[in-house]
C-alpha cells in the first residue's frame with residue numbers, strides 16, 4: 648500500500664463552493680435550537696422541510712417482501728442465470744421483476760455513474776437517491792447536475808434528520824473523529840433504511856474485485872440488512888471495464904479521481920493516495936481498521952452484502 652496521510656488531522660478537502668441554501672428545520676429541534684442547513688436545491692422531489700423522516704413517495708409503497716423459501720429459490724435461480732449476463736441485461740431483469748419498486752443508491756462513484764448511464768437506456772424511470780451526509784465533496788455534489796443534464800435522471804439527495812451543525816453540536820464535536828461507525832450509521836444507514844421502505848429491490852455499483860469482503864457478493868441476493876433484494880449489475884466487472892466504459896461513452900465522473908483519490912466518500916474520511924495504490928478502497932478511513940460504511944458489509948451470518 649502506498650503512503651497515506653493520517654485521517655482527521657485537518658480539513659484537507661478542496662475548496663468548496665456552498666450549494667444554494669434552503670432552510671431545513673428538523674422537527675426534533677426547538678425553533679430556538681434549530682440551525683439552518685445547507686441543502687442542494689437540486690433535490691428533485693424533496694420539499695423545503697423534507698428530511699429522511701418524510702421521504703418522497705416515488706411510487707406507491709409496496710407490501711414488504713419476505714425472504715420465503717420460494718423467493719430465495721427464485722433469487723438463486725436468477726443469480727445462476729445472470730452470472731454471465733451483461734450489466735444491462737441484469738438491470739433489465741431487475742426492472743422487469745421489481746419496477747416500480749426498484750431503486751438505486753449512488754454515491755456518484757465511477758460504477759454508479761456507469762449504471763446511471765445504463766439506466767437512462769434500460770429503465771430511466773428508476774428512483775435513484777444519494778445519501779447526502781452533509782460531508783460530501785463539492786465535486787461529488789456537482790455530478791448530480793452533470794448526470795441530470797446528460798441523462799435526464801434526477802438523483803434525489805436525501806439528508807439525515809439533523810444538519811451537520813446540529814449533529815456536531817449534539818455530540819460535542821464531529822463524531823467522525825471519535826466514532827465513525829456511529830456517524831456512518833446516523834448519516835447513511837438510517838437514511839438508507841428509510842429510503843428503501845416500500846421498495847422490493849435496490850441496486851448498487853459494487854464489484855467483486857474491489858475488496859475481499861466484496862469478493863463474496865452475488866449478482867442477485869436477499870439483503871437481510873435492509874430486507875429487500877440486492878442487485879449488483881457490475882459484480883463481475885473489473886476496474887478496467889468501468890473506466891473503459893466511462894472513456895468510451897464520455898460518462899461524467901468525479902474529477903477527484905484524477906487528483907489521487909482512488910475512492911471518494913465524505914471529505915473527513917477520504918484521503919488522496921499520492922503514491923498510488925492498487926487497493927481501490929485506499930484513502931477511505933485511512934489509518935483505521937474501518938473499510939466499509941455498513942451499506943455493503945457482511946452480516947455475521949454472511950448475508951446482507
Ligand code: SF4
Pocket residue numbers: 780782822823826827828830831832834835912913914915916940
Ligand atoms: Fe461520517 Fe465519515 Fe461515515 Fe461520512 S464517511 S458518515 S463523515 S464517519
